Amino acid sequence: MSTAFDTAFDTVIVGGGNAGVSLAARLRRDGLEGIALIDPSPVHRYRPMLNYAAAGAARMGRYERSMHSVVPDGVEYLPYAATAVDPGARTVTIDPRGTGGPGGSDTVGYRSLVLCPGLVPRWDAIPGLDEAYRDGWAVSAHVPEYAGRACAALVREREGTVVFSIPPEPASCGGTVLKAAFLACDSWRRAGVLDRIDVHLVTPFRGLLGLEPADSRLRPFVDEYGITVHERSRVSAVDHRARTVRLDGPGTAAIAHVDLAYVPPPSRAPRFVAESGLSDGGHAGLVGVDPGTLRHTRADSVWGLGDAATVGTRPSGGALRAQVGVVADDLRAGGASAPYDGYTVIPIAVSRDRLMLAEHDRDGLPAPTVRGLDLTVPRRATYAFDRYVLPVVYFRRLLRGRV
Ligand SMILES: Cc1cc2nc3c(=O)[nH]c(=O)nc-3n(C[C@H](O)[C@H](O)[C@H](O)COP(=O)(O)OP(=O)(O)OC[C@H]3O[C@@H](n4cnc5c(N)ncnc54)[C@H](O)[C@@H]3O)c2cc1C
Numbered sequence: 001m002s003t004a005f006d007t008a009f010d011t012v013i014v015g016g017g018n019a020g021v022s023l024a025a026r027l028r029r030d031g032l033e034g035i036a037l038i039d040p041s042p043v044h045r046y047r048p049m050l051n052y053a054a055a056g057a058a059r060m061g062r063y064e065r066s067m068h069s070v071v072p073d074g075v076e077y078l079p080y081a082a083t084a085v086d087p088g089a090r091t092v093t094i095d096p097r098g099t100g101g102p103g104g105s106d107t108v109g110y111r112s113l114v115l116c117p118g119l120v121p122r123w124d125a126i127p128g129l130d131e132a133y134r135d136g137w138a139v140s141a142h143v144p145e146y147a148g149r150a151c152a153a154l155v156r157e158r159e160g161t162v163v164f165s166i167p168p169e170p171a172s173c174g175g176t177v178l179k180a181a182f183l184a185c186d187s188w189r190r191a192g193v194l195d196r197i198d199v200h201l202v203t204p205f206r207g208l209l210g211l212e213p214a215d216s217r218l219r220p221f222v223d224e225y226g227i228t229v230h231e232r233s234r235v236s237a238v239d240h241r242a243r244t245v246r247l248d249g250p251g252t253a254a255i256a257h258v259d260l261a262y263v264p265p266p267s268r269a270p271r272f273v274a275e276s277g278l279s280d281g282g283h284a285g286l287v288g289v290d291p292g293t294l295r296h297t298r299a300d301s302v303w304g305l306g307d308a309a310t311v312g313t314r315p316s317g318g319a320l321r322a323q324v325g326v327v328a329d330d331l332r333a334g335g336a337s338a339p340y341d342g343y344t345v346i347p348i349a350v351s352r353d354r355l356m357l358a359e360h361d362r363d364g365l366p367a368p369t370v371r372g373l374d375l376t377v378p379r380r381a382t383y384a385f386d387r388y389v390l391p392v393v394y395f396r397r398l399l400r401g402r403v
Helices: 018-029 049-054 129-135 144-156 174-190 214-225 271-275 320-333 380-396
Strands: 007-014 035-038 043-045 064-066 075-078 082-086 091-094 106-115 160-165 197-202 228-230 234-239 244-248 260-262 302-304 344-349 355-360
Touching: 007 018, 018 035, 018 320, 035 106, 049 144, 049 174, 082 271, 106 320, 129 234, 144 174, 144 260, 160 174, 160 234, 174 197, 174 214, 174 260, 174 344, 214 344, 214 355, 302 320, 344 380, 355 380
Parallel strands: 007 035, 007 106, 035 075, 106 302, 160 197, 160 260, 197 228
Antiparallel strands: 043 064, 082 091, 091 106, 234 244, 344 355
């Protein structure tokens, strides 16, 4: 099929999120040319702000940019969805007319392909959840379109039962649901209504995040806010008419009379990854890469990073700095200087002015980045850094390939 984009690039990046834009910028700084970035979304979001926005502690609009404005100079921006990859022919199929059907596609050739299309909701994994979202009874920051509604719902809550649920992996920094939960609890406490709200936390992990020493630091706040924890459990179904959240786990089978369910849907990589034979074969259809080199295990000219790839650790934006470096080195020099070690981080605000960092490696062991200062201790300075400094670093440095 011949088209305007029936053309080849040296490097094609699919996904203009945190990973794709940072990598494109880094490659440009390294002097690489012939780069194309494919993403259908007109908006680029600083996602870590979504939980603050959901809890009424930030205005999301301030942390959104047009995709066009964040694509680095010298990078060809193709504002379309990738619908297929042919690793043999080294082409990506895109859908410029947005038809999704046959006859509406063009192809883009590449020498090297980087897949970082993030995660998408797996609505069918929790029967009733989609309906509950549309009804306004279920919300979360993990579905950005609903972050505003989550804020209104959490702020409005004055009594009743609220369920927060940490999504099972793979999830985009899923542990940050605790951030929204603690921020909301602190607001309810300040408003004098916390003792009228029965707060539940459902977590797939042992304890809270299944991470020590982070869990020990967080536990006192769980107790202080009076949160009932359902560990090693996940939401299996919701009934928004009966207002019931069903759980799959060793304890409680259902939470009844729920007023608000803050339940992110489980997630998976976009389907084109598996349909192109590039997934690891798991239920989430992630891009099957070697977690150290981030190169595809079967397709030599394909790399994967970010939330959508089998990087072997809990996905986060903080994990991307190292991942971007590994892929950029490999693309530039044909060999990364050091493998990705699985570093990742979950920032958790324990109140509206204190925050701690759960930095860990792929085995869940602490991986502190700062010496002599225990960042698992909740501090005002760490909150200020996460809430006010990091967004500036993100837009001014990270997305420009300077970190
Ligand atoms: C609510 C929330 C809170 C978070 N909080 C934190 C935090 O506090 N700290 C932290 O470090 N991390 C946090 N994260 C995680 C962090 O935002 C992600 O790890 C990071 O954005 C992942 O980057 P990515 O580029 O892999 O995916 P994304 O940023 O999700 O970008 C994926 C891009 O791919 C595009 N795409 C999708 N399908 C296609 C397709 N078919 N073709 C082309 N493009 C496509 C999408 O439009 C999107 O622009 C949070 C995430 C969420 C959702």
